[in-house]
Amino acid sequence: MKNILKQIFFFSFFFLMISCDNSSKENTDFTTLFEKSNGTETPEYKDVITYYKKLSEAYNQISLFSFGQTDSGEPLHLAVYNSEGIFNVDEIKNSLKNRILINNGIHPGESDGIDASMMLLRDIVQNDSLQEKYKNSIICVIPVYNIGGSLNRNSHSRANQNGPKEYGFRGNARNYDLNRDFIKQDTKNAAAFAAIFHAVNPDVFVDNHVSNGADYQYAITHLFTQHNKLGGNLGMFLQNEMQSQIEESLEKKDIIITPYVNVWGTTPEAGFSQFFDSPRYSTGYTTLFNTLGLMVETHMLKPYKIRVEQTYELLFSVFDVTEEKSKKIKELRLNASDKILAKKTYPIQFKVDKEAYRDLSFKGYEGEIIDSKVTNGKRLFYDRNKPFEKVVKYYDEFVATKEITIPKAYILQQGWHNVIDRLKNNHIEFTRFKKDTIITVEVNHIKDFKTSKTPYEGHYLHSKTTVTSTLAKINFKKGDIYIDTNQNGVRYLIETLEAAATDSFFNWNFFDTVLQKKEGYSAYVFEDVAAQILAEKPAIKKAFENKLTSDEDFAKNPRMQLDFIYKNSPYYEDAHLRLPVFKIF
Numbered sequence: 399m400k401n402i403l404k405q406i407f408f409f410s411f412f413f414l415m416i417s418c419d420n421s422s423k424e425n426t427d428f429t430t431l432f433e434k435s436n437g438t439e440t441p442e443y444k445d446v447i448t449y450y451k452k453l454s455e456a457y458n459q460i461s462l463f464s465f466g467q468t469d470s471g472e473p474l475h476l477a478v479y480n481s482e483g484i485f486n487v488d489e490i491k492n493s494l495k496n497r498i499l500i501n502n503g504i505h506p507g508e509s510d511g512i513d514a515s516m517m518l519l520r521d522i523v524q525n526d527s528l529q530e531k532y533k534n535s536i537i538c539v540i541p542v543y544n545i546g547g548s549l550n551r552n553s554h555s556r557a558n559q560n561g562p563k564e565y566g567f568r569g570n571a572r573n574y575d576l577n578r579d580f581i582k583q584d585t586k587n588a589a590a591f592a593a594i595f596h597a598v599n600p601d602v603f604v605d606n607h608v609s610n611g612a613d614y615q616y617a618i619t620h621l622f623t624q625h626n627k628l629g630g631n632l633g634m635f636l637q638n639e640m641q642s643q644i645e646e647s648l649e650k651k652d653i654i655i656t657p658y659v660n661v662w663g664t665t666p667e668a669g670f671s672q673f674f675d676s677p678r679y680s681t682g683y684t685t686l687f688n689t690l691g692l693m694v695e696t697h698m699l700k701p702y703k704i705r706v707e708q709t710y711e712l713l714f715s716v717f718d719v720t721e722e723k724s725k726k727i728k729e730l731r732l733n734a735s736d737k738i739l740a741k742k743t744y745p746i747q748f749k750v751d752k753e754a755y756r757d758l759s760f761k762g763y764e765g766e767i768i769d770s771k772v773t774n775g776k777r778l779f780y781d782r783n784k785p786f787e788k789v790v791k792y793y794d795e796f797v798a799t800k801e802i803t804i805p806k807a808y809i810l811q812q813g814w815h816n817v818i819d820r821l822k823n824n825h826i827e828f829t830r831f832k833k834d835t836i837i838t839v840e841v842n843h844i845k846d847f848k849t850s851k852t853p854y855e856g857h858y859l860h861s862k863t864t865v866t867s868t869l870a871k872i873n874f875k876k877g878d879i880y881i882d883t884n885q886n887g888v889r890y891l892i893e894t895l896e897a898a899a900t901d902s903f904f905n906w907n908f909f910d911t912v913l914q915k916k917e918g919y920s921a922y923v924f925e926d927v928a929a930q931i932l933a934e935k936p937a938i939k940k941a942f943e944n945k946l947t948s949d950e951d952f953a954k955n956p957r958m959q960l961d962f963i964y965k966n967s968p969y970y971e972d973a974h975l976r977l978p979v980f981k982i983f
């Protein structure tokens with residue numbers, strides 16, 4: 399056994415070292431550029447990867463893996479700390495240790511986490527007491543997620559930000575904002591992220607950012623995934639235990655932190671609500687697999703050095719709380735999918751509860767509206783000579799506004815390969831029909847929706863979608879896919895396949911072809927057919943006459959009248975407005 403392990407070890411070691419020269423911990427200097435520059439600079443992408451390669455060569459506890467490809471052409475890397483090392487990436491998700499995933503550089507201009515993570519893994523492996531402390535944790539770090547953006551270095555695209563000197567750009571190699579791409583997976587980055595996410599199956603996920611917006615005293619803020627949306631005992635644990643314990647841990651290190659200041663164009667004193675992270679965002683996505691998610695938002699106007707140092711300390715606080723609550727977190731996650739299925743219904747839309755707020759003691763700066771020296775208008779000015787601590791209203795309770803009944807299974811026709819690819823990337827289990835099969839299923843038709851007039855992340859996003867439901871016998875073909883909802887990915891299935899859910903595949907335009915009729919008719923020809931239909935089908939005739947008397951617009955519009963008969967006739971095509979996702983209860 400020992401020999402086999404040794405062989406695997408050498409093979410992995412060789413594999414990981416393949417593009418590096420031989421070096422050892424004695425002659426490699428692991429001081430980072432951030433440290434050498436006294437907290438003013440962040441390294442280039444290639445130097446970040448070289449650093450982790452050297453770290454993995456020097457320390458058996460660090461492994462460096464690469465996953466797939468990103469839009470830049472470069473693979474996505476994952477650096478892993480484990481006290482015994484990791485030889486095969488599959489060991490991570492099967493481990494009983496705490497599994498923590500840290501994502502950096504999704505917005506490369508917000509590089510704080512990139513630098514904090516480099517120092518953090520180094521400090522753990524170089525410090526025996528830290529190694530002892532985190533021997534029950536596997537700490538996984540994506541060094542830089544948005545590689546294309548990171549290669550696009552500049553000094554100006556973060557117009558309001560106080561350092562570092564140079565940094566990458568927010569858009570990826572194809573100008574996507576990766577923190578909107580977790581569900582739609584337009585980018586190769588998002589597919590590679592999903593591969594990492596499912597290889598790690600993290601108990602806790604941290605995504606490092608820098609905020610924009612209001613000015614206040616805090617250098618760091620936390621944006622936990624919305625707890626009502628996370629739901630159940632896991633949501634309560636996040637809100638009532640994890641959040642406050644991380645806050646307390648930081649307080650002991652003299653770091654003050656507050657919830658993400660979700661304030662735009664006004665000042666925080668007016669009160670503010672928690673950010674709602676739907677599944678397009680990193681923590682909204684990780685919630686779909688019952689991971690405790692947290693975005694860290696440092697404050698853009700604070701010096702880079704302080705932001706990175708506080709991000710570093712926050713990450714250690716997250717490790718400590720995870721270590722302390724390890725057993726509970728494992729239990730809550732293990733049961734989370736079963737609890738969701740047992741409830742039978744699932745909320746797909748939320749709104750902030752304006753009645754429920756809590757008093758938040760907030761350390762801000764007095765804001766005033768003064769004359770602009772640039773434009774002929776007014777401007778907001780925060781006076782840093784006037785710090786205050788005031789109680790502000792913080793709205794962090796959300797209530798469900800729409801729920802669906804969880805079906806036993808979804809059926810998807812096999813032609814929708816772009817959807818099937820995403821199900822596979824997210825480890826959704828399904829079977830295929832072995833022969834053509836007629837089943838009575840619930841069919842959803844799109845009743846109404848709005849479409850954004852401006853492009854958003856490569857899409858004309860739909861919203862306010864509603865559907866009608868009917869039962870029908872559908873002839874499914876050999877190879878169509880049957881997706882049992884009794885699986886770990888049940889939330890992912892609901893949030894993507896239910897058209898009315900915020901970030902559904904329908905809303906992200908995956909099914910837009912059903913919105914357009916492919917055939918039609920000439921009125922002068924159909925007139926005679928319509929007359930015959932009314933003569934032969936009393937039910938259609940009755941519905942037609944009812945509409946004539948009850949709907950004023952309809953009664954005045956002969957074109958609508960003829961169309962009504964067409965749409966209720968066998969001539970009207972089945973596919974129009976019909977979702978290709980069917981449900982079995």
Ligand SMILES: [Zn+2]
Pocket residue numbers: 505508606607608
């Ligand atoms: Zn960001």
